[in-house]
Amino acid sequence: MARKDLPTFTVPSLTPEDGAQVAAVLQTRLVALNDLALTLKHIHWNVVGPHFIAVHEMIDPQVDAVRLMVDAIAERIATLGVAPVGTPGALVATRTWDDYSIGRASAIAHLGALDEVYVGVIEDHRKAAKDVEELDDVTNDLLIGHLHELELFHWFVRAHLESAGGSLSTENATTEKGAARAAARKE
Numbered sequence: 238m239a240r241k242d243l244p245t246f247t248v249p250s251l252t253p254e255d256g257a258q259v260a261a262v263l264q265t266r267l268v269a270l271n272d273l274a275l276t277l278k279h280i281h282w283n284v285v286g287p288h289f290i291a292v293h294e295m296i297d298p299q300v301d302a303v304r305l306m307v308d309a310i311a312e313r314i315a316t317l318g319v320a321p322v323g324t325p326g327a328l329v330a331t332r333t334w335d336d337y338s339i340g341r342a343s344a345i346a347h348l349g350a351l352d353e354v355y356v357g358v359i360e361d362h363r364k365a366a367k368d369v370e371e372l373d374d375v376t377n378d379l380l381i382g383h384l385h386e387l388e389l390f391h392w393f394v395r396a397h398l399e400s401a402g403g404s405l406s407t408e409n410a411t412t413e414k415g416a417a418r419a420a421a422r423k424e
């Protein structure tokens with residue numbers, strides 16, 4: 238008898254087990270990038286101070302790009318024969334990190350914290366790409382494509398935190414709040 242947790246169909250040449258495994262990896266990325274898109278908008282609304290407009294306007298194209306990534310991930314899950322879960326309750330119930338911790342703050346403080354956010358998202362996205370490498374080239378390619386953009390956006394953020402000598406003001410930080418404080422101190 239067919240297992241109930243396996244898709245009844247998946248993409249040609251993958252087994253239902255492989256399809257389910259790839260979809261499960263993608264579901265974690267759906268949650269992470271939906272969370273990132275919401276967090277970026279939160280920063281867009283809460284940034285204040287002399288560099289307001291530069292950061293406010295830098296963030297929106299990142300939101301648009303990340304939303305497109307989420308859509309592509311969800312549609313790949315459906316293509317694999319599995320139902321993508323995109324509800325807010327499921328996002329909060331399944332994520333493994335806390336809500337973004339900073340409200341109204343200076344541009345440089347938010348960028349310090351956003352550096353930490355991007356580090357987490359990119360590390361997990363790279364791991365997900367590796368996890369599907371042997372199973373599904375198409376999903377691997379999708380995730381690698383996202384990394385091209387995510388790492389570029391991360392550089393946009395880090396360029397604000399970088400000294401002329403090439404070091405980052407957030408280099409010793411391990412939390413969003415710590416990174417925000419470190420970035421603001423060097424402003």
Ligand SMILES: [Fe+2]
Nearest residue numbers: 281282293297
């Ligand atoms: Fe806006």
